[in-house]
Structures are given as C-alpha cells and as structure tokens.
Amino acid sequence: MADNSNKVPENVSGSYxxxxxxIGCELCVDTAPDNFKMAEDGTHAYVYKQPEGDSETELSDEALSSCPVDAIGDDG
Structure with a gap:
C-alpha cells in the first residue's frame, strides 16, 4: 500500500x-497517460495531473490496482 508520507516530490497536489x-515500470504511464508521467531520469513515475471526469478516474484507478509494487495511492 502506498504511503502518503513518502510521496515523490513531483506529484501535483491532490488525492492521487x-x-x-x-520502480519505474511505466505501467501507470501506459494505462493513464493523461495523469501519470515518468521523471526525467526515468527512475519513477509521478502524478502530473489529478484525474478529471469518470474516464480519467477509472484509468487512474486501474493504474493504482495494477501497480506491481503498490506505489500509487488515492487518499480521496
């Protein structure tokens, strides 16, 4: 389970x-490219835009549930 006290600094403010x-596997970026990006050094992903609307929320939830190391959280 993701730890909100251990967020990567690039995340925008919000629930995700x-x-x-x-581990930088890019699964979340592939699943929800409107909301997740990879850091410039390629070591990790981050939330660059919080989901808006049902479609983006569903894809972000899919990314969260698919993350192999449970590094995505949603405090919403």
Whole structure:
C-alpha cells in the first residue's frame, strides 16, 4: 500500500500520488497517460495531473490496482 508520507516530490497536489516505492515500470504511464508521467531520469513515475471526469478516474484507478509494487495511492 502506498504511503502518503513518502510521496515523490513531483506529484501535483491532490488525492492521487506515487510514493518512493515506484520502480519505474511505466505501467501507470501506459494505462493513464493523461495523469501519470515518468521523471526525467526515468527512475519513477509521478502524478502530473489529478484525474478529471469518470474516464480519467477509472484509468487512474486501474493504474493504482495494477501497480506491481503498490506505489500509487488515492487518499480521496
């Protein structure tokens, strides 16, 4: 389970976030590209835009549930 006290610094403010357990597999970026991006050094992903609307929320939830290391959280 993601730890909101261990968020990567690039996350925008909001309920969805990526924590430091991220292994940079890019699954969330592939699943929800409107909301997740990879850091410039490629080591981890982050939330660059909080989901808006049902479609983005569903894809962000899919990314969260698919994360192999449980590095995505939703405090909403």
């Amino acid at each position: 976030y990526v924590d430091e357990e991220c």
